[in-house]
Amino acid sequence: GDVHxxxxxxxxxxxxxxxxxxxxxxxxGSFPGPVIRVNKGDTVYVNVHNQGSYGLxxxxxxxxxxxxxxxxxxxxxxxxxxxxGSNFTYEVIFSDEEGTLWWHAHSDWTRAxxxxxxxxxxxxxxxxxxxxxxxxxxIVLGSWYSGDLNVLVDEDLRTGDDLPHSIAxxxxxxxxxxxxxxxxTSYRWMVSYGKAYLLRVxxxxxxxELFFAIARHNLTVVGMDGHYxxxxxxxxxxxxxxxxxxxxxxxxxxxxxxxMAARQFWSQDPSVPNFDHVNATAIxxxxxxxxxxxxxxxxxxxxxxxxxxxxxxxxxxxxxLEREGHPVKVPLNITTRMYxxxxxxxxxxxxxxxxxTEDGKxxxxxxxxxxxxxxxxDVLLAYYRNISGVYTTDFPxxxxxxxxxTSDNIPANIALTKQGTxxxxxxxxxxxxxxxxxxxxxxxxxxxxxxxHGYSFFxxxxxxxxxxxxxxxxxxxxxxxxxxxxFGVPRNGWLAIRFLANNPGVWFWHxxxxxxxxxxxxxxxxxxxxxxxxxxxxxxxxxxxPCRVPFRSWLQ
Ligand code: C2O
Ligand code: CU
Numbered sequence: 001g002d003v004h005x006x007x008x009x010x011x012x013x014x015x016x017x018x019x020x021x022x023x024x025x026x027x028x029g030s031f032p033g034p035v036i037r038v039n040k041g042d043t044v045y046v047n048v049h050n051q052g053s054y055g056l057x058x059x060x061x062x063x064x065x066x067x068x069x070x071x072x073x074x075x076x077x078x079x080x081x082x083x084x085g086s087n088f089t090y091e092v093i094f095s096d097e098e099g100t101l102w103w104h105a106h107s108d109w110t111r112a113x114x115x116x117x118x119x120x121x122x123x124x125x126x127x128x129x130x131x132x133x134x135x136x137x138x139i140v141l142g143s144w145y146s147g148d149l150n151v152l153v154d155e156d157l158r159t160g161d162d163l164p165h166s167i168a169x170x171x172x173x174x175x176x177x178x179x180x181x182x183x184x185t186s187y188r189w190m191v192s193y194g195k196a197y198l199l200r201v202x203x204x205x206x207x208x209e210l211f212f213a214i215a216r217h218n219l220t221v222v223g224m225d226g227h228y229x230x231x232x233x234x235x236x237x238x239x240x241x242x243x244x245x246x247x248x249x250x251x252x253x254x255x256x257x258x259x260m261a262a263r264q265f266w267s268q269d270p271s272v273p274n275f276d277h278v279n280a281t282a283i284x285x286x287x288x289x290x291x292x293x294x295x296x297x298x299x300x301x302x303x304x305x306x307x308x309x310x311x312x313x314x315x316x317x318x319x320x321l322e323r324e325g326h327p328v329k330v331p332l333n334i335t336t337r338m339y340x341x342x343x344x345x346x347x348x349x350x351x352x353x354x355x356x357t358e359d360g361k362x363x364x365x366x367x368x369x370x371x372x373x374x375x376x377x378d379v380l381l382a383y384y385r386n387i388s389g390v391y392t393t394d395f396p397x398x399x400x401x402x403x404x405x406t407s408d409n410i411p412a413n414i415a416l417t418k419q420g421t422x423x424x425x426x427x428x429x430x431x432x433x434x435x436x437x438x439x440x441x442x443x444x445x446x447x448x449x450x451x452x453h454g455y456s457f458f459x460x461x462x463x464x465x466x467x468x469x470x471x472x473x474x475x476x477x478x479x480x481x482x483x484x485x486x487f488g489v490p491r492n493g494w495l496a497i498r499f500l501a502n503n504p505g506v507w508f509w510h511x512x513x514x515x516x517x518x519x520x521x522x523x524x525x526x527x528x529x530x531x532x533x534x535x536x537x538x539x540x541x542x543x544x545x546p547c548r549v550p551f552r553s554w555l556q
Contacts, residue, residue, distance in 0.1 A: 001038075001042040001043060002038075002042045003042065003045070004016075004038060004201055005022070006045070007046065007047050008027045008028065008049065008058070009027065009028055009049065010025055010026070010049065010050050010051055010056070011029070011052060012053070017144055017147075017168070017170075017175060017181075018118070018131055018144065018175060018182065019180050019181035019510075021280075021536070022145035022147065022148065025105075025114055026114065027116065027359065031114055031173045032116050032117070032140040032172065033115060033116035035119060037118075037119045037228050038121070038124050039121050039122040040094060040096070040097065040122055041095065041123055042398055043094065043290075044087065045092075046058070048089070049087040049180075050083065050085065050086060052084055053108075054081075055081025055082060055084060055103050056081050056082060056106075056107035057075045057477070058073050058090065058106065058112050058114070059073035059074055059453070060072070060101070060103050060453075061101055061102050061465070062118075062225050062456070063092055063093070063094065063097060063118070063261070064096070064097065064284045064454055064503060065219050065505075066503055067503065067505065067536065067538050068093050068505070069380050069537065070095075070380070070540050071091045071092055072454065075374070075551075076377075076378050076379070077379050077380065077382040077453075077503075077506060077508040078378055078506055078508070079545055080377070080546060080548070081435050081545060083177055083545065083546075088263065091246035091541065092368050094120060095298050096120075097120050097227070097456075098128075098226060098228070099117060099226045099227065100118070100200035100202065102115060102204060103116055104116075104204060108150075108151050108518070109518070110150070110155055110435055111149065112142070112145060112149055113149075115203050116140070117140055117200060117325055119136075119200060120226060128230075129321060129323055130222055131214065132471065134192075134196050134220070135192075135195060135198070136198045136199075137199050137324060138172075139200065139201045140172055140173070140204050140238070141169060141171060141201065141203045141212065142170040142204045142212050143168070143172065143535075144169070144170055145245050147182040154459060155532065157518070160349060163207075163515045165207075166205070166207070166277070169263075170186040170280055171187050171280050174186055175280050175281075176259075176281030177283075178279055179278050179280075180327060186281065186282060187283070189260070190280065190287055191285070191287065191430045192286070194300050195288075196248055196249070197249045198248060199246070199249050199489070201246075202241060203239040203243050206241065206514045206515075207238070207241065207513045207516075209238060209240045209241065209265040209311070209515075210263065211263045211264075211305075211307075212239060212262045213235060213237070213261060213302040213509060214259070214260045215258040215259050215261075215284075215296065215297040215300070216258055216297060216299075217249055217252075218235055218250070218275075219233075219236075219248075219445050220232065220234075220248050221234065221237060221245055221247050222248055222420050223245065223246030223484045224244065224245070225456060226343075226485075227321075227477060227483045229317040229318055229320060229454050232314075232317050233312060235299075236299070236302055236310065238310065239516070240486055240512060241449055241512045242451045242486035243273070243486045243487075250363075251286065253286075254305065255290065255292070255297065256290025256291075256292070257284065257286065257454070258284045258348060259281045259298045259299060260281065260282045260283070260296065260300050261279045261302050261467045262279065262280040263277075263280075263302055263303075265447075266302070266306060266309070266313075267445075267447035268392075268445070279299075279307075281300075284296075286434045286498050288402070289382065308491070314497050315462075315487075315526055318484075319481070320478040320480045321417035321480075329500070330498055331432070331499065332457075332478065332533070333431055333432050334498070336432045336433070336493065336501075336537070338432070338433070339397070339434075339435050340367050340368050341366075341432055341439050342361070342367055342436055342438055342450075342489060343366050343369065344364075344366065344446060344516070345364040346361040346362070346416060347361060347363070347364035347417055348361060348362075348384045348416075362458075363518050363519055364417050364419075364520050365516045365517075365520050366520055366521060367521055367523050368397075369417045369418065370418055370520075371509075371520030372415065372419075372522040372523055373421050373520070373551075374424075374551040375390045375551070376390075377420075378547065379391050379423065380506040381540075383526055384440060388456060390525075391422065392421065393422070393423055393526070395422040395423055395424040395523055404438055404466060404496060405438070405440065406445065406464075406465050407440065408437070417520070420439035422523065423523065423524045423525065424526070426525055426528065427499040427528070427537060428501065428502065428504060428528050429500070429501060430501040430527075431502075432498065432499055433446060433497070434496070435498070436496075437466065437467050438489045438492055438493055438494065439492075439493060445491045445492040446516075447490055448513065448516060448521065449487065449489075450484075450486065450488075450495070450497075451486040451509065451510060451513070452499070452509045453485075453508045454525075455501075455503060456483045456485050457484065457485070457487075457499040458483055458497060458501070459472045459481050459482045459495065459496070459499060460476040460477055461473070461475060461496040462492055462493065462494065462496065463475075463494055466494070467494040469508060472473060486512055487507060487537055498535055501525070502526045503527060504529045504535065504536055505526075505536055505537055508522065508524050509525065509528065510525075
C-alpha cells in the first residue's frame with residue numbers, strides 16, 4: 001500500500017447555527033472536519049496538533065489497525081490525551097476495509113465537533129462489486145447542542161443530572177430549511193440527470209440513531225462499515241451512531257430539487273414526547289433549468305420517530321456479500337462464549353456534590369452490572385509494561401444469567417451497578433461469540449449500538465425479549481451475516497455476534513450512544529500475542545503522550 005500524510009490542526013472557532021454563535025473545537029477550521037482519502041491497504045500518518053485548551057485523542061473508527069493498538073486512540077484505553085499545546089502522530093494502518101469509515105475524537109463528548117469521513121477506495125477497480133459510479137458525495141450526519149459541551153457534560157456528571165440532549169441534527173454541518181435562521185445556509189448537493197452516484201453516509205451524531213431518506217429517490221445500499229453487502233433497494237435507511245453506509249443513487253427524477261432528510265429514531269419509552277427534533281434537511285439539486293415546484297419535495301418515506309418496525313425491517317435485510325476472493329469467514333467452532341447484559345442503572349453519587357439529588361443516586365449504565373471507569377494510565381501501556389493496579393482481569397462472564405431481563409418490574413436491588421475497570425483477556429485466535437442482552441432495569445430499556453475496536457464482527461442473530469440459549473442459536477445465520485463494527489442491540493432484545501480474536505492488542509468496546517458510553521456501558525478486551533512476531537503487538541512508537549492528568553481529576 002501507499003503512504004499518506006495529513007496535518008490535523010485542532011483549534012477553537014466560532015460557528016453560527018440556529019440563530020446563535022458559539023465556539024467549538026474543530027480540525028483545520030471545518031465542521032465536519034477534513035476527509036481522509038486512501039486506497040485499500042494504505043498507511044496514513046496523521047500529525048495531530050492540539051491547539052485547543054484541553055487534552056484529547058482521535059480514533060479511526062472501523063480501521064482495524066492490525067497489531068497496532070498504539071494508534072487506535074480511545075483515551076485511557078490505548079493512550080493518554082494529547083495535552084493542549086502538544087502533538088502526536090498517529091500511524092493508521094488499513095487492511096481489508098473498503099468503502100466509507102470515519103474518524104472522531106475519543107475524549108468525552110469532543111467528538112460532537114471533531115469528526116470527519118474516511119474514504120477507502122479499492123486498490124484496483126475490479127474489486128468493486130458494482131460499476132464505477134459517475135460521481136460521489138459524502139453525507140455526514142451530526143448533532144447540534146446549545147452551549148459548550150465540555151462544560152455541560154462535566155456539570156451534569158457532578159450534579160447527577162441527565163446528560164445534554166442535542167437541539168437539532170445536521171447534514172454536512174447544517175440543520176437545514178426547517179430550523180430557525182438556517183435556510184440560507186442549507187447544504188446543497190448538485191447532481192446531473194441520468195447518472196449513478198455513490199453516496200457515503202456517516203452517522204456522527206452523538207447520541208442518536210437516525211432515519212435518512214431522499215424524496216422520490218430509491219437508495220441502493222451496497223456497503224456498510226467498510227464491507228460490501230448484498231444490495232438493498234430501499235426508500236429510507238436507519239443508521240446508528242458510529243455506522244457508515246455506501247449507497248448508490250440514480251438521478252432519474254424530473255422535478256429539479258428534492259429534500260434529503262434525517263430524523264431521530266427514539267427507542268426509549270416511546271411515550272416520552274420530547275425527542276421530536278425538527279428534521280434536518282439538505283437539498284438534492286439537479287443541474288439545468290427546472291421551473292417547478294418552488295419548494296423541494298419532502299421524503300414521505302422517512303419513518304416516524306417511534307417506528308421500531310421500520311428499524312427492524314431495514315436492519316433485518318443486511319447480508320454480507322460473498323465474492324470471489326472474498327469469502328464470508330464466520331467462526332464456526334466457538335471457543336469463548338460470553339453473555340453480556342446492557343443496562344441503564346441507578347448508582348450511588350459519584351461524589352458529594354450530588355448528594356442533593358432526592359435519593360442520593362445518579363444515572364449510570366453498565367455491562368454485566370459493571371460500570372466502566374477510565375484508569376489514569378492507559379490500559380494498553382499497563383498491559384504492555386506490566387504495570388499493576390490499573391485494571392483487573394475479572395470482567396464477569398455470566399453474572400445474572402437467566403433472569404427475566406426484559407420484564408417490567410425488575411427489583412431495584414439488582415439494578416445498583418458497581419464501578420470497575422475490568423477487562424476480559426482472550427487468547428490469540430480465540431473464536432468468540434457474544435450475546436448482548438438488553439435489559440429493562442430502573443432506567444428503562446433502550447437500543448444500544450455496540451461498537452468493537454480493532455475488529456469487524458459478524459451479526460449472527462438478533463431477536464426481541466430474553467435470549468434463549470436452547471432455541472435461539474438454531475436460527476443463527478452462519479452463511480451470510482453482516483460484517484460490521486457497530487450494530488444495534490434492540491430495545492428489550494438481544495444481539496449475537498462472532499469474531500476471531502486474531503488482532504493482538506487492547507481493544508475498547510462500548511455503546512456508541514455517547515450518553516451511555518459516558519455513564520459506563522464500556523469495557524475492553526486484551527487479546528494476547530500469538531507465537532511469532534508477526535502475530536504480536538508492534539513496538540510502541542518512540543513518543544506517546546504522557547499520562548499526567550488523571551481522568552476527570554475534578555471528580556476525584
Ligand atoms: Cu466510534 Cu470507540 O468509537
Ligand atoms: Cu447504549
